[in-house]
Amino acid sequence: MVGITKRFPGVVANDHVHFEVRRGEIHALLGENGAGKTTLMKILYGFYRPDEGEIYLEGRRVLFRSPRDAIAHGIGMVFQHFMLVPSLTVMENLLLGMDSCPFVLRQDLARKIEDLSRRYGLRVDPGAKVWQLSVGEQQRVEVLKLLFRDARILILDEPTSVLTPLEVRDLFATLRQLAAEGRSIVLITHKLDEVMDLADRITVLRAGRVVGTVERAKATKQDLARMMVGRETFLQADREPVPSGPVVLEVEGLGARNDRGLLALRGVSFEVRAGEIFGISGVAGNGQRELGEVITGLRPATSGRVRLLGQDVTNAPPREIFRRGVSCIPEDRMGMGVAPGLSVVHNLLLKRYNVPPYCRGPLLDFAAVRALADQLIAQFDILVPDRNLPVRHLSGGNLQRLLLAREVHLSPRLIVAFHPTRGLDVAAAEATHRILLEQRKAGTAILLISEDLDEILALSDRIAVMYGGEIVGILPREAADVEEIALMMAGERRPRVAQAVPV
Amino acid sequence: MKSRVLLGPVLSLLLAFLVGAAFLTMAGLNPLRAYAAILEGPFGSWWGISETVVKATPLILTSLAVLLPARMQLWNIGAEGQLHLGAIGATWVALFFPFRERPFGMIPVMIVVGFIAGALWAGIPGVLRAYLNVNEVITTLMLNYVALLWVDYLIYGPWKDPTSLGFPLTPTFPGSARFPAIPGTRIHLGLLLGLSAVLAVSLILERTRWGFEIRVIGDNPSAARYAGMNLARNILLTMVVAGGLAGLAGVGEVAAIQGRLQRGISPGYGYTAILVAWLARLNPWAAVLVSFLLGGLLLGGDSLQIALGVPVSVVYLLQGLIFFFVLGGDALMRLRGVVK
Numbered sequence: 002m003v004g005i006t007k008r009f010p011g012v013v014a015n016d017h018v019h020f021e022v023r024r025g026e027i028h029a030l031l032g033e034n035g036a037g038k039t040t041l042m043k044i045l046y047g048f049y050r051p052d053e054g055e056i057y058l059e060g061r062r063v064l065f066r067s068p069r070d071a072i073a074h075g076i077g078m079v080f081q082h083f084m085l086v087p088s089l090t091v092m093e094n095l096l097l098g099m100d101s102c103p104f105v106l107r108q109d110l111a112r113k114i115e116d117l118s119r120r121y122g123l124r125v126d127p128g129a130k131v132w133q134l135s136v137g138e139q140q141r142v143e144v145l146k147l148l149f150r151d152a153r154i155l156i157l158d159e160p161t162s163v164l165t166p167l168e169v170r171d172l173f174a175t176l177r178q179l180a181a182e183g184r185s186i187v188l189i190t191h192k193l194d195e196v197m198d199l200a201d202r203i204t205v206l207r208a209g210r211v212v213g214t215v216e217r218a219k220a221t222k223q224d225l226a227r228m229m230v231g232r233e234t235f236l237q238a239d240r241e242p243v244p245s246g247p248v249v250l251e252v253e254g255l256g257a258r259n260d261r262g263l264l265a266l267r268g269v270s271f272e273v274r275a276g277e278i279f280g281i282s283g284v285a286g287n288g289q290r291e292l293g294e295v296i297t298g299l300r301p302a303t304s305g306r307v308r309l310l311g312q313d314v315t316n317a318p319p320r321e322i323f324r325r326g327v328s329c330i331p332e333d334r335m336g337m338g339v340a341p342g343l344s345v346v347h348n349l350l351l352k353r354y355n356v357p358p359y360c361r362g363p364l365l366d367f368a369a370v371r372a373l374a375d376q377l378i379a380q381f382d383i384l385v386p387d388r389n390l391p392v393r394h395l396s397g398g399n400l401q402r403l404l405l406a407r408e409v410h411l412s413p414r415l416i417v418a419f420h421p422t423r424g425l426d427v428a429a430a431e432a433t434h435r436i437l438l439e440q441r442k443a444g445t446a447i448l449l450i451s452e453d454l455d456e457i458l459a460l461s462d463r464i465a466v467m468y469g470g471e472i473v474g475i476l477p478r479e480a481a482d483v484e485e486i487a488l489m490m491a492g493e494r495r496p497r498v499a500q501a502v503p504v
Numbered sequence: 505m506k507s508r509v510l511l512g513p514v515l516s517l518l519l520a521f522l523v524g525a526a527f528l529t530m531a532g533l534n535p536l537r538a539y540a541a542i543l544e545g546p547f548g549s550w551w552g553i554s555e556t557v558v559k560a561t562p563l564i565l566t567s568l569a570v571l572l573p574a575r576m577q578l579w580n581i582g583a584e585g586q587l588h589l590g591a592i593g594a595t596w597v598a599l600f601f602p603f604r605e606r607p608f609g610m611i612p613v614m615i616v617v618g619f620i621a622g623a624l625w626a627g628i629p630g631v632l633r634a635y636l637n638v639n640e641v642i643t644t645l646m647l648n649y650v651a652l653l654w655v656d657y658l659i660y661g662p663w664k665d666p667t668s669l670g671f672p673l674t675p676t677f678p679g680s681a682r683f684p685a686i687p688g689t690r691i692h693l694g695l696l697l698g699l700s701a702v703l704a705v706s707l708i709l710e711r712t713r714w715g716f717e718i719r720v721i722g723d724n725p726s727a728a729r730y731a732g733m734n735l736a737r738n739i740l741l742t743m744v745v746a747g748g749l750a751g752l753a754g755v756g757e758v759a760a761i762q763g764r765l766q767r768g769i770s771p772g773y774g775y776t777a778i779l780v781a782w783l784a785r786l787n788p789w790a791a792v793l794v795s796f797l798l799g800g801l802l803l804g805g806d807s808l809q810i811a812l813g814v815p816v817s818v819v820y821l822l823q824g825l826i827f828f829f830v831l832g833g834d835a836l837m838r839l840r841g842v843v844k
Contacts, residue, residue, distance in 0.1 A: 298732075299729070299730065318732060319729070319730065319731075319732040320731075320732025320733075321732075323732055329730070331730060333726075336724070336726055336727075337724075337726045337727055337730050338727060338730070339724070339727055340719070340720045340723035340724040340727045340728070341723065341724060342723040342724075343719060343720065343723055347716070347719070347720075350716070351720065351727065351731045352731050352732070354713055354716045354717075355713050360713050363712050363713055363714065364711055364712055364713075365711055365712060365713060365716060367711075
């Protein structure tokens, strides 16, 4: 793939990407969420068409109009969300989309499936309905589907995120065997351990660009972590020293489960002081999201305590935590932060509709609401032609300004910010940083959760690194060293904890 | 902007009548004469117009019972059953309430009891959805059949009029349990209830905290949860109020139109209400207008039957076609956005 560029409204998902896979190799495509890995592979699979760039297969240029063309050229992809029909059997699912054989000989077919599954260790009952299968088995069906079509290039998007460790081992064995037969495998992932375990070569993507392609034998986990999360030069932000104040947030031995019921937080403890930005860094999926959600009341804690200004708020409802001065800038701005179909005014009101002066008894006071909206729109430079416009039409930067305006104008005691600049252009990112630093100066405690190490280093007073649901180290900014952080992110544990210095 | 919102429903109405004409021709009828008969019935005379209003009354109330939950993405298919529960509640008051003789003393009680009965009936799927995440489409639909059978049980069994010569009817309500009506017509108190309910629902949606919650939940449940709204309580509350409104429709049908509980108090108002709500784009005031239109269509079916000897099912065919084109049009609009 040469010079591939793909733009979506407001983002460049792939920026002149060059990517190659050799016959018989396992090639890992590594990068943070949103780095453009999946987009690149969906282009190879014919799911998207690139805006620029060319694809060559064994030296010949190919143009894929749809996945059907890609399949015909021996390319197959297993999506993160499986594309199986739950009410059909395994065999019927394998037949879907195969138009070469109008008449189906069941025995032959069953034998062929059995052959394939025995040869590659993909145990599955061809007669079972897909909805009866575990996710691990469903994934085996997806892989079988590719082999059934005799795919020469197999793309797997985050295949291990749904598997148990034992299933991961089996899958890897299968993939190694397939590669040994001369098939090529592309593994999309952000897990460093898997890459080191399985890949022959590794291409790292960051913000839509290729950072580099390296041989596994010549790479270390720290190298890869550093390539994933940031350049080595610090992004500079205008940061004045602010004396840190009393402890605002205190987290002690916190445990919580993720959406799949697995333990995602294992005894996390730290504290954040007024006027301090406490950065939490780490590779995606190491418990950062769950941590933020527990603190804001969106996810129950299974153990441990959360204290706010000395008061226990563990497992308090979100509204109660908000009322006590905790604002939150969510990770998924459009999906969680706003109601996209409602107006700018309504969305600015989202968290305050039930407090005076915006309501009188059960009624809303629209004069007060409009005054609030106009004031925030002016104060935070939200560019909207009409305050009654549905926020669905806002650009990423404006949407973030709207969220910041809503969350910040109340002078909160604590702001929990998830990836506050992800997907934003430089100007919008700078505006966001400026607002956060102003809040810091005003004495707000800020918990900054970000996968962007540059951002963490530019803003934070102290930096915690999470790995496997634990904080493996807390470093003061002055002592923070990219090498060391990369090492910690990779799970090479070196516990170091720095306390905030009370003034 | 406004005119484009109207375009969809009007176009689907036209298309439905066009395709309907093809069916009528196939059945050997002159579609123009048939449509003339359909229009003649409801809009051709003062009596016809008043009867259109009579049919529109339960449609207004039941369509509110559909559109209020639909605003938060809850699909209440059970307005028909909730209507029947309201009728049962009102009948219970009319037949067994102690102060039978006080003039008008019973009517407020019937209204309240009918509302509560419908509300409780809708509360069952409400609880199941709010706390166990059971799909409300299935439960509300199923409970319709239960409600109808319950009416059957009462009119064949314990509440049967001993003087009815074996017909499945309850005794006639006393005069104090009959809704007042405009003299010379059958337009009754229920219309006033319906219009007040429309006013109340539109005020709730536009002006209250609760309405704000309903709209946020309908637009993005995750944002609602993140803003600290209680989804389960809202689901339950909305279903209960919706059921109550449909219950009021049932009160009107027994207390004004029939004067007793019997079979066939509703020719499927609760189902037509779904169509009304969709054609009205879930806007309460638009639902009033659409209720008159579809009420007229129901009445037109009767006059078609009399004038041309054509079965009423033609009207249900038309209703089905309208629904088909409304939903189809919506789907096409969405597709256009995606494909582009």
